[in-house]
Amino acid sequence: MAIIKSLEDAAALFPSFKELNFLITLFSFLEKYGLLCVEVEFYIAILGLLLTLCHVFVLTRKPMMTSSIISIMIGMGIYDALSMIFAISVKDLIYNFYRDECTPPFTFAEFVIFLLLAHSRENMMRSSTWLGLVMALFRFLALRFASKPGILKISKICYGFIAAFITFLVSCVLTFFNVFRSKLVESGKWTAGEKCNLEFDNDYIIYRQQISEVYNASNQLLLRILTFVNAISTKVLIDESLQFVNFSQILPSLLLPIFTILLIIEIRKARKKITNASSHVQKRTDKTTYLVIFMTTTFFIASLPAGIFSLFQVMYSDEGFIYLSSLVDHFCSVILTVNASVHCIICFVMSTDYRKQTKMILGIQPKKINTNSIF
Template sequence: MSLKIRSLTRKCIDIEFYIAIIGIILTVFHVYILTRKQMLKSSIISIMIGIGIFDICSMVLAISVRDLISSFYRDVCTPPLTLFLYRLFWILMTLRDHVIRCSTWLGILMAFIRFLVIRFNLRPTFKKVANVSFGFYSTAFIFVISSLIAILNYSRTKIVEVGVWHPAATCESKSSAIWLDHELRSPEFYTANDGFLLRVTVFINGFLSRIIPCVLLPTLTIMLILEIRRARKKMANSRFNFPKKADRTTTLVMIMTVTFSIASLPAGIFTLFQVMYTDVGFFHLSNFVEHFSNAILTAMASVHCVICFSMSSEYRRTVKEVLGLQPKQIYSNSIF
């Protein structure tokens, strides 16, 4: 069973590698469109720019660590990673966890801001959250907080030498070079008292990175659906029509929120059990779910541009202008 899970994990890594190559091209173009002057008119757009940038970083890191991760599934004749490559691997994995967390939190923030805009549309205080600058400041704040968590997560491991690696007797070619074998382990400070501090650190990282998104993303989606129905009913009673552009914006935000929910749910559930179960078999299963969720997240991030193109007339016009398919126009102050 363990070998089957390891095989599926490698397939997830390989599939994500190819998705990431295509995703980088699409997402770079997506961010370029969002940064055009005619698009920068709300905090939703500035947050989407932040999500796009973090998604690009995540895809680049996914491509970078593919071969390093594959080395852990090597055969008995392939030498292990050197100390430098091992350290590089853990740094890249920590950075990837960092940018995925930032992207997910921004998805939550985007849905919450949209809820506030619809719910408290007439209150000047809440109108400030719709400003472009609010989205950029929020992105910077989330980046700083997530960086602190990344530092904490990185500090709970150390790379130790566990011996000299030797190829199996059945290997045809044997090198005279000496290869040292290394492992990731937790410092004694974390493993004391039956690893209590390590469990707390894993739970904090998992709770903030996976569990909270699993709870908040579907909750905010439901809140948005209920709020837009309430707004439509209120408009109907006052003989005013609910603005189609506002309707499309909310639908866009809900679709993107659902994509984050789909990607976060499996890993969030397994994060809860990871604190309780530490056996090797569960570790392999949890590792597979982690890579499976990351592959889904990469695939979902790759189609954000398609979602925006289908939902936003302003986005479509900007794409056509950039591609030279349509002359430039004078735009209104509303995007969706």
Template sequence: MSNHTNLFPNFTDETSQLFLNFNDIVDNLFTKFPKAEFYVAGIGAITNILHLIVISQKAMMMSSTNVILIGIGIHDLMLMLSILSPFVNRPRIGGCDPPPSLIRVHLELLSYAISDSSRRTSSWLGVSLAFVRFAVLKNARKLRPTNLGKLRFGWIIVFIMSFISILFAAAYRFRFKLIQFETWHPPPSCEFSENFTRPEYGYLQRAIFYDYHELLLKLSFLIDGILAKFVPCFILILLGFLLVKELKHAQGSRKMMRSKKESASKNRTTKIVICMTVSYLVAEFPLGLIMILQFVLAETPGFLLVLSKMQLLFNLINTCNATIHCFICFSLSVHYRNTVKRMLYCYKKRVVVLVCSSFAASSDKDTDSKVARYLKSCGVITSLKTTKCVKKSDEVDKELKAFAKSKDKDLSKIKTSCKETVDCVKELKCKPLEEDHKETLDLCGRALFQDEFKECSKKLQALKKGGDKDAAKCLEDFKSETKKTTKDTCTFLKGSKDCIKAHIKKECGDDKLAGWEKFAQDSFKENECEKAIGTKWN
């Protein structure tokens, strides 16, 4: 009863208990997940570093919008680092670890000031981002020139917002003073020398903030809540509606003003800004409301206790918001995704060149020069695979030349070598490599088809032996026609009365028919058939 009265004067016990229960729920949440913000900040630090690497590329530096996004990314990263730094080598409370030194306490307090400053700057840069995008769209629609889209203007905005926020951070730091509140004595179980002690430091708000009925404390809550949270949120709501309106105008008039491709790019940029605006509203508005309530309820200790716990909860949400900005850009910006792809391409290409140079010792000069040419022409392909494929293709070339001079014309005998070559060339998808070995690939294709067609050939022979007169005549005609001149053969193969196609399709299916047609086309050479019958081969 007494505790309720002290914490919530002028409130009933039931109401006081309700607020205390809510405080316990939030407390339990952070007790079960004590390092929730630490893990989120760790992920956020990684994503923001990657985001800054991408967005600071020369290809991305196109307008003030991109510069403001860089500013947001920098302050988001500073926020993550300021959250992570107090966790580094933090002493365990109640254990044998000595309490933090005076310098460490100073640094922790500085990290809280940086965190406060970064959150504030990031939200105002979000407002600036929305405003600049709206102004650029509006001026473009009315065909009015503007300097707002220039890179220099973006840097000016980032500098001004950062400077103003630093002043607020300095005021935040001034609120607290460091004191030695106790002397630490290690537990007997710890291995310290006798009479070992360490001062324990902490910080509290300066007495001036409690004078005149906490006037300065209330004003600090009010000013910070209004300028850092409430005003940005209301401006963001207004700019959000205006951006949606301008987006509709842009979609309606894009045919008259610019190409669809350029318009789509502009619209995607606007959608990124709208999504960033919504994310800031979700993260910042509750914090602004909490700060205003802290001003209104400054004389009620219980409410300050509950609101401080709620502030921790919404700070976690704010940290999550600072983590997802790169995902918003990646999901909505084609230009952003293309920049990421180009960066990965360049990285892989550098790796490939290193692998290629290290592998060169085990390959001959002719192979090296070919591999280097294919790598240069085809970009990101694995050097080791390329070298092996070039060697294999050259070996099969020699094998096919020897095969051509022999009397044995059964291509299926070289199918194993051919299959390895065809598979590796297809996997690499390198056009110069395919062109250099076109004849080899054609012959190998026929060799592999001959082997695949054996079962189908048996089915056709079975038709002939089974008494199917039409099939027997068709096969005999085909056999005799292919022994005639090129012109007769080509005319027969191209003719609409080619009965063998119908039998292949019926007995073996469309795949084998398509393979047979290609085999016939390659075997009798398309250019010779065109010269012979005067029409293009289909």
């Protein structure tokens, strides 16, 4: 991990910037609290995993299986749970990138395991975020074309599962190309610092990532295409010096607020057409839309910081932004994990049927639930 401690360090990493003192302060802040975020996320992920598994269990009860919004949320819950499992798994491995002079580097096998876990986590986070967009899109279409039966077919439970599966497959394709975009090469032997007073029986080789020959061909054409796709969609692992780098979520950061505004416009239009006979149905429809709007907004807030740094990486080619992005990723990961963890709370607060089903599972309510879910 590159460290900025002097004006010379800042100038070397950020040749396009003149406010070097600000960069030193920013780097110091991110380095100080970045590892703290990794520690905090570990415990949030444990709690969030338990909450998310309970959330998925409630959603998969038969009385709740009423629309594509439910099946999409089930898919999101599964992806979020897997993402938290991977987050818990990589916690100690991430610390190795910030090791001191007395800590040996990754072995080849450990590095491969870390990359597999990190890529798998990114795949789950990408799939969950994209499903947030799909959920908002489905809800918008259901409101906008409420009088067209052909469009309303997307409200069926099966279409949500299909959307979740297709989203996962597309994300897997992108992950596949990310995995093979680089290879591990030796960059020298590691020796303990003079202050360590430690002796190691084995020689430790320092490994780093290097862009593979396929991606370097034709003036890195394939690499440029993949980087562009990643930059507008999600995070990737890209670096030649063992760093976990975030190109983040520009596309979700742009589309999520747009979908939110469209949903607000559509719900206002629907209210103007309301009749006394349909007021109860309209109220339940409003609750569904408000739920989607709230979840879409939380996705946007969680994705925004990383999206901003992605835009800077597109605008500037300074190497320092790669390291800044890797540090900012720790903060963004905590926000995304918190966001995923509270989905069950959001549903419990906003859905009457979700509360009834939860109480029934806990045995504090008779086994009778209205199947006309607000979803």
